[in-house]
Amino acid sequence: MARFRSWGLALLGAGMVAVLYLIFLGSPDDAVLGPSQRIFYVHMGAAAVAGVAYTITAAASLLYLGTRRLSFDQWAAASAEIGTAFTTMLLVSGVLWGRAAWGIWWTWDPRLTATVILWVLFMGYLMVRQWTDGRERRARVASVLALAAYVAVPIDYMTIRWWKSIHPVVMTSHGFNMAPSMVVAMFAAMAGMLLLFAAWMQIRLALMRVEWGMEDARNRMRGMGRR
Amino acid sequence: MQKIWTLFVKDMRLEARQKDMGFLMLAFAMMETLVFGFALDSGGRMQTDEVAGILWMGFLFAGMLGIVRLFGRETAEDVMVGMAMAPGGRLPVVMAKMAVAWVFCAATASIATSVDVAVFQVPGTRVSVIVVLVMLLGALGLASVGTLLSGLSLNLSGHEVLLPVLTMPFLVPVAIAGMEATGAAWRGGRPWPWIHALMAYDLIFMVLPLLLYEFLWEV
Amino acid sequence: MSPLEHQYLLYLFVAYSAVWIVMFGFLYRMSQKARELEREVFLMRAYWDGLEEPRESPLPGDGGVPGPTV
Numbered sequence: 001m002a003r004f005r006s007w008g009l010a011l012l013g014a015g016m017v018a019v020l021y022l023i024f025l026g027s028p029d030d031a032v033l034g035p036s037q038r039i040f041y042v043h044m045g046a047a048a049v050a051g052v053a054y055t056i057t058a059a060a061s062l063l064y065l066g067t068r069r070l071s072f073d074q075w076a077a078a079s080a081e082i083g084t085a086f087t088t089m090l091l092v093s094g095v096l097w098g099r100a101a102w103g104i105w106w107t108w109d110p111r112l113t114a115t116v117i118l119w120v121l122f123m124g125y126l127m128v129r130q131w132t133d134g135r136e137r138r139a140r141v142a143s144v145l146a147l148a149a150y151v152a153v154p155i156d157y158m159t160i161r162w163w164k165s166i167h168p169v170v171m172t173s174h175g176f177n178m179a180p181s182m183v184v185a186m187f188a189a190m191a192g193m194l195l196l197f198a199a200w201m202q203i204r205l206a207l208m209r210v211e212w213g214m215e216d217a218r219n220r221m222r223g224m225g226r227r
Numbered sequence: 228m229q230k231i232w233t234l235f236v237k238d239m240r241l242e243a244r245q246k247d248m249g250f251l252m253l254a255f256a257m258m259e260t261l262v263f264g265f266a267l268d269s270g271g272r273m274q275t276d277e278v279a280g281i282l283w284m285g286f287l288f289a290g291m292l293g294i295v296r297l298f299g300r301e302t303a304e305d306v307m308v309g310m311a312m313a314p315g316g317r318l319p320v321v322m323a324k325m326a327v328a329w330v331f332c333a334a335t336a337s338i339a340t341s342v343d344v345a346v347f348q349v350p351g352t353r354v355s356v357i358v359v360l361v362m363l364l365g366a367l368g369l370a371s372v373g374t375l376l377s378g379l380s381l382n383l384s385g386h387e388v389l390l391p392v393l394t395m396p397f398l399v400p401v402a403i404a405g406m407e408a409t410g411a412a413w414r415g416g417r418p419w420p421w422i423h424a425l426m427a428y429d430l431i432f433m434v435l436p437l438l439l440y441e442f443l444w445e446v
Numbered sequence: 447m448s449p450l451e452h453q454y455l456l457y458l459f460v461a462y463s464a465v466w467i468v469m470f471g472f473l474y475r476m477s478q479k480a481r482e483l484e485r486e487v488f489l490m491r492a493y494w495d496g497l498e499e500p501r502e503s504p505l506p507g508d509g510g511v512p513g514p515t516v
Contacts, residue, residue, distance in 0.1 A: 005477075009473075009474060009477065012470070013467075013470045013474075016466050016470070017463050017466065017467075020459055020462050020463050020466065021459060021463075023459075024455045024456075024458050024459035024462070025452075025455055025456065025459055029451075035451065035454075035455065065439075065442055113399075113403070117396050117399050117400070120395075120396040121396045121397070124392065124393045124396060127389075127392075127393075128380075128383070128389065128393065131383065131384060131385065131389065132383055132384075133384070137382075137445070140442055140445065141379055141380070141383065143442070144375075144379050144439050144442050144443065145376075145379065145393075147435070147439065148375060148376075148397070148432075148435055148439075149397075151431055151432075151435070155400075199473060199477065200473075202477070202480075203473070203476050203477050203480045206480035206481060206483070206484045207480050207483070209484055209487070210480070210483045210484055210487050213484075213487035213488075213490070213491060214487065216491070217487075217490060217491070217494065220494060
């Protein structure tokens with residue numbers, strides 16, 4: 001296990017440099033947009049991670065409600081936190097790209113609106129977690145809320161396909177609307193970011209177990225002092 | 228069914244005696260539209276879309292005011308425990324609450340719409356069957372989202388403050404679809420795509436509490 | 447792509463890679479630290495459990511409080 005982890009970290013460290021190489025030097029400029037095309041790879045990677053992270057949150061919440069095992073709640077919380085961080089990244093890169101491609105920082109396009117709603121929903125989820133006492137109750141409330149908030153994820157994914165949106169559709173049922181070397185760079189960026197997510201998730205889960213352990217220790221200490 | 232009806236009548240009777248939820252919503256919706264009327268004293272120069280936006284904002288804020296009270300009035304004396312323990316389980320409680328919320332939201336929507344049309348005399352704004360349908364669907368969305376979140380956040384510390392903040396993002400899709408559909412109906416455009424979106428969203432949030440009602444509150 | 451642009455992209459690549467390496471170092475240290483903390487908490491819990499064990503059972507020689515007899 002420990003060996004696997006260090007190999008994974010090494011792969012992440014070297015792989016991300018390779019991804020950066022592909023993004024900056026290995027892929028061509030866009031015919032219309034020029035070098036600003038390169039923002040897109042980061043954007044796409046962040047989007048993939050956000051989608052995966054929220055899916056993990058929803059699945060873990062469902063499993064928690066089914067089994068009432070608190071470790072699922074830890075998974076849900078950690079994944080939601082990291083997913084929200086990546087959604088922030090998604091929005092920031094999207095705003096920068098929008099400025100370069102559309103000439104405006106922000107517009108109330110369906111896709112952009114849906115993403116902001118998703119971001120606010122999971123911020124609310126994290127806020128509720130922060131403000132709720134009692135592990136069981138927090139886990140129950142957060143799980144229901146996560147499942148409700150997860151409704152926004154498929155809607156967000158489908159917005160550019162259902163409504164007229166100015167957001168480009170890259171993945172269609174007929175293949176990719178891109179040059180092949182761009183597709184390679186895109187998938188490399190996605191893989192790199194997912195690896196980063198996995199590493200981050202491990203750290204966050206370990207820290208969460210530490211937090212809970214320290215809480216337990218504190219409560220025990222209080223109990224001992226009373227006796 | 229019997230339990231749903233009993234609880235529904237109970238809430239209506241409470242409302243008739245205390246007037247602390249439905250009447251509050253109606254009064255708030257009316258005041259808000261009037262305040263918008265003073266602030267934007269436009270003399271009929273406003274676009275139908277703008278009027279639709281104002282209408283939905285007033286409706287949403289009034290609705291959220293009521294949603295906080297929806298389960299809030301059951302906190303005293305552990306009423307929730309009693310209602311859940313009574314024969315029939317929790318599902319009827321959730322459904323009755325949803326019905327109550329829908330009735331009050333629909334009443335608020337009708338008041339808000341008529342005051343809105345009267346205050347902003349935009350040529351062409353009229354209350355048609357389609358607008359009534361849109362408002363009823365919007366009220367349904369508000370009621371179902373509100374029932375889920377209100378039941379969930381009950382007993383959380385500071386839920387009066389937490390609930391509106393939490394509800395708002397869930398209601399933004401309802402608001403967008405409702406505004407667009409109302410504006411389109413008044414303009415003579417095509418409201419149906421938005422009405423379908425509204426229906427789909429309502430359906431999702433009506434089914435969700437029915438799936439998760441077991442976990443909404445603990446006894 | 448003009449040569450100058452290519453030059454810029456090269457600089458950007460180097461800059462981003464440098465930033466990433468610094469961040470990765472941080473990530474690595476966080477990973478080690480989290481692991482270490484987790485082990486310490488585990489040890490603390492084990493120690494605590496050992497400490498509390500005798501209190502769970504009644505003291506030797508103490509028959510406990512006799513229950514009500516009918």
